[in-house]
Amino acid sequence: MGTFAVQSQNIGRWIRAGLWALPVSWVVTALSTLEPQPDQVKDPEAWARFVSSDPYQFRHLFGSTAGTILALFGVFALGCSMANSRSGRLALASMVTTVAGMALLLVPAVISTFATPAIGKAYLRGNRDVMQLEFPGSMTGAFLLGLLLALVGSVLLGISVWRSRLLPRWAGALWAAGAVVFYVLGVVLGQATTGSSLPTQTAGALLMAVAGGWIAWSGPRQATAARDETG
Numbered sequence: 001m002g003t004f005a006v007q008s009q010n011i012g013r014w015i016r017a018g019l020w021a022l023p024v025s026w027v028v029t030a031l032s033t034l035e036p037q038p039d040q041v042k043d044p045e046a047w048a049r050f051v052s053s054d055p056y057q058f059r060h061l062f063g064s065t066a067g068t069i070l071a072l073f074g075v076f077a078l079g080c081s082m083a084n085s086r087s088g089r090l091a092l093a094s095m096v097t098t099v100a101g102m103a104l105l106l107v108p109a110v111i112s113t114f115a116t117p118a119i120g121k122a123y124l125r126g127n128r129d130v131m132q133l134e135f136p137g138s139m140t141g142a143f144l145l146g147l148l149l150a151l152v153g154s155v156l157l158g159i160s161v162w163r164s165r166l167l168p169r170w171a172g173a174l175w176a177a178g179a180v181v182f183y184v185l186g187v188v189l190g191q192a193t194t195g196s197s198l199p200t201q202t203a204g205a206l207l208m209a210v211a212g213g214w215i216a217w218s219g220p221r222q223a224t225a226a227r228d229e230t231g
Contacts, residue, residue: 018077022212025070026178030205032063033186036196044123044131052120060113068102068109074212075099078157085164094156101149108143111135147183154179154208161215171214178207 037056038046050056079095082088122130158176161167182204190198 015077015081016216018073019081019212019216020074021070022074022078023209023216025067025074026205026209026212028063028067028070030202030209032059032067033197033201033205035059036190036194036198038196040131040195048120048123050120051116052124057113057117060109064109065106065113068106072099072102075102075153075157078161078215082160082164082166085160085166087160087163090156091160091164094153094160096153097149098153098157101146101151101153104142104146105150107146108139111139147187151179151183154183158211167215168218171211171218174214175208175211178204178211180204181207 037050040047075095075098079091082091085091119130119133155176158172158174158179161172161175162169164172181200186198186201186204190196190201
């Protein structure tokens with residue numbers, strides 16, 4: 001019995017750490033979207049200088065990539081924290097969906113971090129043909145599938161929080177709204193118009209950071225109170 005209690009405490013600590021990783025991950029993501037890159041078609045020179053700079057690679061390495069890794073940890077913790085709640089099945093299914101989408105989005109993130117700066121440097125050195133480089137359609141497919149899964153999974157996670165009765169309901173609503181703003185009005189709309197990040201992407205990330213912080217701060221207390229009432 002003592003061993004089981006210790007194991008439960010250890011699991012609880014990891015879940016709490018993961019929940020706090022959620023707001024951190026989305027703050028990091030928001031910071032990485034503050035400065036949009038120039039239009040590659042309209043001003044390739046400015047684009048090449050932008051993507052070949054050290055700040056660009058730093059933002060992508062510690063913003064997009066590290067932010068996604070932290071978000072993966074946080075989503076696992078969020079799903080597990082609701083596993084025994086009223087929305088347990090939905091929470092675990094949405095957790096898997098979100099994680100799958102974020103994992104797929106790591107592929108273009110890694111390419112942007114390491115391949116794009118090389119393309120920009122080659123262009124600045126006089127290799128103009130490098131701008132005609134085309135990535136395989138499978139990468140576009142992985143990107144679109146990742147966006148869809150991350151969006152659907154994140155919205156369902158917000159619904160799970162709302163229905164769980166263990167976590168703050170309105171934090172779930174804020175999380176779902178932030179996901180729509182970030183992925184649809186931010187990433188998708190940005191790629192369809194300017195080819196870069198829009199202010200809505202930053203706004204969506206900040207909404208999810210606030211929701212994640214709300215869950216991490218009050219979630220364990222609310223869950224303990226609920227267990228005491230039923231215990």
